[in-house]
Amino acid sequence: NWTPNSFIDTTIADLKEKLGDDKVVLGLSGGVDSTVAAVLLHKAIGKNLYCIFVDNGLLRKDEFENVLKQYEGMGLNVKGVNSKQRFYDALAGLKEPEAKRKAIGRVFIEVFDDEAHQIENVKWLGQGTIYPDVIESVSVKGPSATIKSHHNVGGLPDFMKLKVVEPLRSLFKDEVRRVGKTLGIADELLGRHPFPGPGLAIRILGDVTPEKVHILQQADAIYIENLRSSGWYDKVWQAGSIFLPVQSVGVMGDERTYENVIALRAVESVDGMTADWCHLPYELLAKISNEIINNVKGINRVVYDISSKPPATIEWE
Numbered sequence: 374n375w376t377p378n379s380f381i382d383t384t385i386a387d388l389k390e391k392l393g394d395d396k397v398v399l400g401l402s403g404g405v406d407s408t409v410a411a412v413l414l415h416k417a418i419g420k421n422l423y424c425i426f427v428d429n430g431l432l433r434k435d436e437f438e439n440v441l442k443q444y445e446g447m448g449l450n451v452k453g454v455n456s457k458q459r460f461y462d463a464l465a466g467l468k469e470p471e472a473k474r475k476a477i478g479r480v481f482i483e484v485f486d487d488e489a490h491q492i493e494n495v496k497w498l499g500q501g502t503i504y505p506d507v508i509e510s511v512s513v514k515g516p517s518a519t520i521k522s523h524h525n526v527g528g529l530p531d532f533m534k535l536k537v538v539e540p541l542r543s544l545f546k547d548e549v550r551r552v553g554k555t556l557g558i559a560d561e562l563l564g565r566h567p568f569p570g571p572g573l574a575i576r577i578l579g580d581v582t583p584e585k586v587h588i589l590q591q592a593d594a595i596y597i598e599n600l601r602s603s604g605w606y607d608k609v610w611q612a613g614s615i616f617l618p619v620q621s622v623g624v625m626g627d628e629r630t631y632e633n634v635i636a637l638r639a640v641e642s643v644d645g646m647t648a649d650w651c652h653l654p655y656e657l658l659a660k661i662s663n664e665i666i667n668n669v670k671g672i673n674r675v676v677y678d679i680s681s682k683p684p685a686t687i688e689w690e
């Protein structure tokens with residue numbers, strides 16, 4: 374019968390045997406799956422695991438720095454790569470959600486390939502693939518889809534020619550969390566809400582600019598901090614803020630303002646395939662709205678999304 378401890382022991386033994394003295398490169402995303410996969414591989418092969426964590430400039434406020442520190446604290450051999458500008462350049466002027474996803478996928482592959490080339494004689498690509506990814510019921514829009522669409526465009530980047538090692542291939546999400554907990558990974562990391570690969574780019578409707586990212590990051594940080602301090606964060610399956618490229622009139626003191634709108638989204642779900650909007654308390658919504666409008670320059674209106682999936686989706690793009 375399956376227990377996290379037995380899974381960990383047999384997996385580490387298998388990885389040791391399979392990998393020997395080979396080097397493995399793995400992309401960390403800040404999410405649960407890639408983190409647990411990395412810790413297992415690290416336990417098996419130590420410094421021969423080379424982790425790469427890319428800052429695409431589309432993460433939550435301070436997320437890159439905080440998560441990188443956590444990874445280092447866990448003893449992982451991790452390189453943080455600041456590629457913000459490459460992503461912003463590729464996104465400039467793109468308005469269509471799928472065009473934005475493609476550009477982000479393409480740049481990620483380029484950055485990752487550059488980094489993988491710097492690791493001499495690397496033999497394997499480590500991935501945090503879990504069972505639902507294998508049967509492809511959940512992550513239709515995930516990284517594997519990006520990689521597939523890339524296949525059709527041109528030749529494979531070199532890192533995709535590496536042999537693949539996926540220690541979590543047989544696990545469901547809750548099992549990955551239990552393994553992670555047994556491995557000593559912090560609850561804060563394991564309990565994270567899902568966050569889409571294209572990040573804030575698909576939470577800024579229309580074209581993405583560094584200024585819009587900055588505004589959205591500040592509003593989103595206020596939202597998430599309030600969910601945490603009120604105890605709602607762990608009751609919500611996924612939450613996030615959306616930047617609407619719509620201006621509306623407001624008043625600040627004696628001044629008339631004409632600024633953008635932030636939409637707040639919080640949903641309950643099991644697997645993201647269907648979702649209900651969360652009935653957050655009015656008092657909490659009022660506090661968040663006041664804090665955002667009073668502190669985030671460029672926002673004068675906050676709305677709450679009361680749509681369920683279907684027919685709406687969780688993300689707005």
Ligand code: XMP
Binds near residue numbers: 571646
């Ligand atoms: P939707 O908006 O389709 O989202 O209801 C369902 C779940 O999928 C996530 N999502 C993505 N994840 N790349 C990802 O890695 C994407 O392009 C993407 N689009 C949506 C979304 O955050 C939610 O958890």
